[in-house]
Amino acid sequence: MAKLNINGKVRDVQAEPDMPLLWVIREQVGLTGTKFGCGIAQCGACSVHMNGEVQRSCSIRLSDVKPTDKIVTIEGLSPNASHPVQKAWLAIDVPQCGYCQSGQIMAAAALLKKTPKPTDRDIDEAMTNICRCGTYQRIRAAVHMAAGMPTGSGSTAPAQRKRA
Numbered sequence: 527m528a529k530l531n532i533n534g535k536v537r538d539v540q541a542e543p544d545m546p547l548l549w550v551i552r553e554q555v556g557l558t559g560t561k562f563g564c565g566i567a568q569c570g571a572c573s574v575h576m577n578g579e580v581q582r583s584c585s586i587r588l589s590d591v592k593p594t595d596k597i598v599t600i601e602g603l604s605p606n607a608s609h610p611v612q613k614a615w616l617a618i619d620v621p622q623c624g625y626c627q628s629g630q631i632m633a634a635a636a637l638l639k640k641t642p643k644p645t646d647r648d649i650d651e652a653m654t655n656i657c658r659c660g661t662y663q664r665i666r667a668a669v670h671m672a673a674g675m676p677t678g679s680g681s682t683a684p685a686q687r688k689r690a
């Protein structure tokens with residue numbers, strides 16, 4: 527039995543210590559907005575915030591998470607999809623198939639927290655999530671739009687990426 531703080535709620539979870547946090551979130555807690563893509567920390571589909579930093583949950587073991595660690599998933603980013611990033615994503619109609627997009631949104635929210643007015647280069651460097659549908663241009667536009675909106679809730683900091 528482990529205790530996890532997810533989206534402000536403490537949850538008791540029953541899982542093997544080496545189970546990836548991604549599967550705990552999806553299968554034990556039932557929050558399925560966080561996606562599985564590669565399982566090896568490359569694609570970013572599984573991105574969540576942990577203590578204000580964006581992290582790839584497929585590559586974090588349950589035993590490496592402390593009860594005091596604050597995890598935020600896409601479901602907890604804002605109460606009513608009211609985070610500026612979510613609003614901009616909707617306004618620009620960013621998603622195509624949508625599979626990568628919760629990870630993209632979590633990465634964008636993290637970037638804006640650290641760099642409120644990012645350049646295209648900042649966006650490319652910080653958001654290393656892969657989109658098989660190639661929505662990168664709309665992602666950039668939406669990040670710029672969100673940067674011009676009043677700051678909402680959310681957390682975090684960027685990761686490294688090479689675009690495939």
Ligand code: FES
Binds near residue numbers: 562563569572573
């Ligand atoms: S599923 Fe975690 S980075 Fe791809």
Ligand code: FES
Binds near residue numbers: 621626627658661
């Ligand atoms: S919208 Fe399809 S993978 Fe990104």
